[in-house]
Amino acid sequence: MLNTPSAAPPAPSVHAEGVSNDEFRAAMSRLAAGVVLVTAHEPQPDPDGPSGEDVGMTATSFMSVSLDPPLVMVGLREGSRMDDLLDEQPLWAVSVLTESQRQIAGRFAMKGRISDRLLFEDLQWVRGEASGAPLIGGALATLECRTEQRVTAGDHTLVIGRVLTSSAPNTEGGPLTYFRGRYRELG
Numbered sequence: 001m002l003n004t005p006s007a008a009p010p011a012p013s014v015h016a017e018g019v020s021n022d023e024f025r026a027a028m029s030r031l032a033a034g035v036v037l038v039t040a041h042e043p044q045p046d047p048d049g050p051s052g053e054d055v056g057m058t059a060t061s062f063m064s065v066s067l068d069p070p071l072v073m074v075g076l077r078e079g080s081r082m083d084d085l086l087d088e089q090p091l092w093a094v095s096v097l098t099e100s101q102r103q104i105a106g107r108f109a110m111k112g113r114i115s116d117r118l119l120f121e122d123l124q125w126v127r128g129e130a131s132g133a134p135l136i137g138g139a140l141a142t143l144e145c146r147t148e149q150r151v152t153a154g155d156h157t158l159v160i161g162r163v164l165t166s167s168a169p170n171t172e173g174g175p176l177t178y179f180r181g182r183y184r185e186l187g
Contacts, residue, residue, distance in 0.1 A: 033060035035105050035176040035183065038074055040085050040092040041132040054134050055116045057082040058109035060178045070163035072145060075156045083157050086147060093133035096141040097176040099185040104136065105176060130164040140175055141168045
């Protein structure tokens with residue numbers, strides 16, 4: 001019987017600063033974050049073709065940046081469909097999800113998911129007047145935005161948007177949060 005060394009598990013990726021991807025991910029999972037759905041309407045380039053497609057993405061890296069002027073920021077994985085779309089399309093929207101909208105968050109966070117058209121099919125939503133993007137019914141708040149600035153930050157793009165419209169239609173229930181790798185309710 002030959003004595004061959006067993007394959008060692010791959011070493012964790014460690015950056016020059018000494019922190020590994022796993023260590024950083026574990027530390028940041030302890031920071032609770034609100035969950036939003038970022039949406040945009042991808043116009044059809046052919047005027048005789050269909051009217052375009054609605055695109056959505058769940059995000060936990062979303063924050064208010066400024067009150068005057070009203071600015072928000074969302075972090076998008078570089079090269080993602082939403083990153084590519086918002087590089088071309090300056091208008092987009094955000095729906096702040098409630099604790100009862102966990103399934104919506106999961107649906108738009110799936111890897112290898114079905115087309116966005118099918119994901120929107122059975123949801124209640126309205127088209128934003130300023131952005132043309134879907135605004136999810138029952139959300140705690142909705143914002144329509146226009147991109148002011150894009151900043152490359154590592155493997156993400158930080159998109160800073162000027163808020164064009166803001167609404168807080170739902171006062172029932174609490175926000176959906178993300179903590180330690182899972183969607184959670186506040187409280």
